[in-house]
Structures are given as structure tokens and as C-alpha cells.
Amino acid sequence: MIKAIVTDIEGTTSSLSFVKDVLFPYARVHIAEFVRDHADDPEVRQLLRDVSWEAGKELDLGQTIAQLIEWIDQDKKITPLKALQGLIWEEGYRKGAFAGHIYEDAERNLKAWKACGLGLYIYSSGSVHAQKLLFSHTDYGDLTPWFSGYFDTRIGGKREVDSYRRIADELRLLPESLLFLSDIKEELDAARQAGFHTVWLVRDGKPDSDAEHRQAQDFDQIEIVFSNDR
């Protein structure tokens, strides 16, 4: 049945606390300096224009920085913010300020699933650049060779059904041969409406007996029904 797995990061492969207490504060502390230092780099210049566009009004540099900090505080999944965060985290990983957190059960099962021939993909609100940084700087080493592709909010929001349809189209796989893993019910609802199989990671809580999605407290509890023709 299942040919490939698409997984979320925060709360799924990696701890909520790593993202909320390490990555986000690091970006918040460094964003003003980063934006001022790189405002003339073509990539950053375009992202700053995109911030104005998302805000719906022309912003000067100071207003842009204030807007970005407000979005960080509200945990907004706005594409130019996520792209800028990735660029800032790059420096943090390079300096050894932190390593990408991956749960041990996630590392072990992703490795096993890859060895069984399953395709592995990431879908996170963090930019593709940020995703690759996280998986290439883990305590287990560089895990990026296990992944065949990455998706971020450029394909659409994680609570939108069309995003999952687009992912299936890009992978040239039927939705019913794809399994989506996440800790967020609304993301799982959207994936399931697109035809994906779903597993809800409930790492900190008790499984909910009324939930419509299969649930797992860690990756060891995820059962995969393999396709014969992969």
C-alpha cells in the first residue's frame, strides 16, 4: 500500500521545544542584525519585498524588522519569514550554537524505512533550506541522503488540502500510496481529505480514542503496510 512517507518536523521527527525554545529565539535575537547586514544581497532584498507584500503595505527597513519580529512572536508560517529564519539558522548550525534535534525513534525508523525501499520526504513550514540544515546537522550525522525531496509553504499551507494534492502530483504517486506523519490534527485532516494515509504523532499526550487518525506515541508504533510493486 505505502510507497512513500511524507513527514512533518516540529513535534514529529523533532521536539517542539527544539523549534520553539532554541530555533525561534535564535532567529528572533539575530534577525535585526541579519536583515541590516544583508539587505543588499539579492536573495534577502527579494525576501524583504515579499514581507511588504505579505503585510499589504510598503515597509521601510525598521518596519520590516518589527513586522518580522511580530510574526515570529505569533508563530506565523509566512514564507519570507520562514526563508529568513533558515538563513539565520545556517549561521547558528555553522558556529555549533545548536544541532538539529531528531528523536532517536525517528532516526532509527527513518533509516529502516529507507532501507526497505520507501521514499522519504519532508513537508514542513520551515523553508526547504532550513529543513536540509536541520537534517544535515544532527547528533547522528548528516541524514539528508535518506530523503528524496523536501516541501515547504511554497507548495501551499499545511492545513490546505490542495497542498497535499500538489505533493502527490509532484511525486507522481497516488495519494493512497502516501503516508503523512504529523502532530497537528488540521494538517492530518487536510492530508486525509487529499487521499493520504495519516498517522497522528501524540508524543506528549495520551492517544484520543475518538480521533479519526491512527495515532502513535513514537515512530516505533507506526505500522507500515508495504506495497508489493515498489
Ligand SMILES: CSCCC(=O)C(=O)COP(=O)(O)O
Ligand atoms: C525546518 S525546522 C523549523 C521548523 C519551523 O520553522 C516551523 O515553523 C515548524 O513547522 P512544522 O511544519 O515542521 O511543524
Ligand SMILES: [Mg+2]
Ligand atoms: Mg508539527
